[in-house]
Amino acid sequence: MGDTLLSLKGLTKAYPGVVANDDVSFDIRPGEIHALLGENGAGKSTLVKMIYGLVKPDQGQMTLKGAPYTPAEPRAARAAGVAMVFQHFSLFDALTVAENVALGMENPPKPRDLARQIRDVSEAYGLPLEPGRVVGTLSAGERQRVEIIRCLLQNPRLLIMDEPTSVLTPQEVDILFQTLRQLRAEGTSILYISHKLEEIRALCDTATILRLGKKVATCTPADTTARELAEMMVGASFNTPEPKPRDKGAVLLQVEGLSLAAPGNFGTPLRDISFQVHAGEILGIGGVAGNGQDELLAALSGERRSMAQSVWLAETAVGAMGPVKRRALGLLCAPEERLGHAAAPDLSLTENAFLTAAKRQDLTKRGLIRWGEARNFADKIIKAFDVRTPSAATAARALSGGNLQKFVIGREILQRPRVLVVNQPTWGVDAAAAAAIRQALLDLAASGAAIVVISQDLDELMEVSDRFGALNEGRLSVIHPVETLTLDQIGLMMGGAHDMEVAHAHA
């Protein structure tokens, strides 16, 4: 057992109605970066929660350095040398970096000593961070550094990272990877959870793949192609979306100098946003989460109104119109949050179909709802988009995330929009469904619609978009054709360096 740090044997955890982990066994060696790969719902989170002492396994054993390891709570796990950086940060905005770090420690040293330690660690691992700064003023990448440094101060032997790159720009990802490689060189093991295949191939020594709670394989990612990894993860081969030839037509959506104050205390204001989308074109809008994506969608859907002249649908100024009028004119949207925003959780699929399709599908007659027609439309969506559900009478919340997403996107596409705006169309959706949704978007563009895809998934944007822009603190960068962009430039755009330098470089 000399070269094994943590060994999992036959770990099983069942929740009512679902087996989250079924007989999972693998070993993590000292000083390796071990990837845990799987789709949403494959059981990755449950597994790491067991390692971190948040969940107790029903069956199976863990051994750490040869000794039995049964953490009753996260504190026990930390004491044993296991630390974790969560996907969602647990930081207090109003406190400083040092205060936040101290809150996560068992016996925090004196503030002055702690500040020095933070500086030392941040320099040693190339994670620049000022201990006295208030966390509320930090970017997502910097906040993650706070979490990482908090872990590193405890000298962990195993560091668990849950989807660490989902909130980072490509440049920040590079810095993170250098830090992780340095840790590996010093003998720290890292369990790296992700579904981004290229990252795993670039960074990790070993990969364990989970599917439906079971371990499918352990392999060396550098020797495996991304496609093979994806197929192991999904369990079947699927078609990659294929763009059809498209003709660029007239401008269908035009946004001119759109500015809106932030909704509430935690929103992002939109600042002077301008862009055009032509018929048959897909505009990709990237950016790190929380930089104005939701706000932009709300301004385009009509949930928040602006000056009439800020938003144009073909020849009509629609900025001051509400959602109903915009839909009638052909401007349709699909928001990011499926349950509660795009669909009402406790209403049936028929009712949810009616939610946005009432006008365009002519589902009312003198104010009375034609439920028969609404049901037919819901059935049509279910059939066309392969939504797995017992019937259209099923409540929306009973569907899996991917199936509901197919329903929501299908609902808008089948209404034949002139302009479609989608936010995170494949977030949390399995690979096969994601491919189907992207294909549907490409087909819709080929049929002459103008499409705006807002997404945090760069791979997705590169796959479907013709042109690309990035949101940063509510500002939209200059927009460039996708084929002229390198990953570096995209990173600069996302990080906010979207002013004249970039524009000149590619003018």
Add this chain to the structure above:
Amino acid sequence: MIRLEKRPQPSKAWIWSAPIVAVLLTMIVGGLMFMALGSDPFEAIRTIFWDPMFHPQFAAYSRPQLLVKAGPLILIAIGLSIGFRAGIWNIGAEGQYIIGAVCGAAAGLAFYPSDSIWIFPLMVLCGILGGWVWAMIPALLKVKFGTNEILVSLMLVYVAQNVLNSVASGLLRNPEGMGFPGSRNFKQWDAAHNSELLMNTGMHWGVVAAFIAVLGAYVLMSQHILGFQIRLSGEAPRAARFAGVNPSRIIVFCLGLAGALAGAAGLFEATGPAGQITTTFNAGYGFTAIIVAFLGRLHPVGILLAGLLMALTYIGGELAQLMLGLPGASIQLFQGMLLFFLLAVDVFTNYRLALTGKETV
């Protein structure tokens, strides 16, 4: 260990059986309570649920009371239920009921002793308007300033009660009433009397209005787009805004409708069974209607049945006090139990019991 586990979908079977189970549990536990008070539990339950309808001696008197009591409860509860479906919590129906009655009565009394056939319709219209205006106060405050409609509507009940106390002994006092508080008696003024429409049924215009309201609410909530928007606002406010529903319009509509129906109920009560505006004519229907709305699970047909059931326990309760000497408080406790058990049993609509074996601790 026993745990509650969320069902993927609300159980259809429980939606319909929960009220029945709740009534049965109330009978059992209530029976035990009556037994502890020294009465025969079976006789007490029979007196409350059976005798008002079928007792050879008393039924002739108490049977018409069923519709008399159920009418205003149903009319108010229908209005409340529509707001509750939208997540708008109007607790002040009692105040809207009082102000409706006062306004309607005042409009009629202004023309005393005219015997025009337009007097009663005018009074109904003014009753509706009075309740509507009183409900517009919390509605507009909520829309304009974001105030909490629960607090505002509830506090307006006490304002309304004071208005009632004032007009009953002042503006609307019967000039021929020897200085006693209370308005003229509408039973003695045919043009303004909300009389029994069919002999010995208790059926008056308020009961007719209640049945129409049940039908109207059913069509509105299940077939009309406005009803869909109301439900959507309650289920998922963000989705409602995405669909294009204007939240302010829903607030104004729901509170206004509830106020109008409560106001009408007040007017029908004052001109009918109560007969005059007195400081105590209102009898708490506006609050009991909240229980009726939930007992009927905010569904029009359910509210119809719940209103009748609630009225039955009122009449039966009075009968039990009279015949068995049970204290009035025990009857109120019995009614409270009904709501308690309904809410408790209701949990099983969305959750099921799960027996988890070994949760290793």
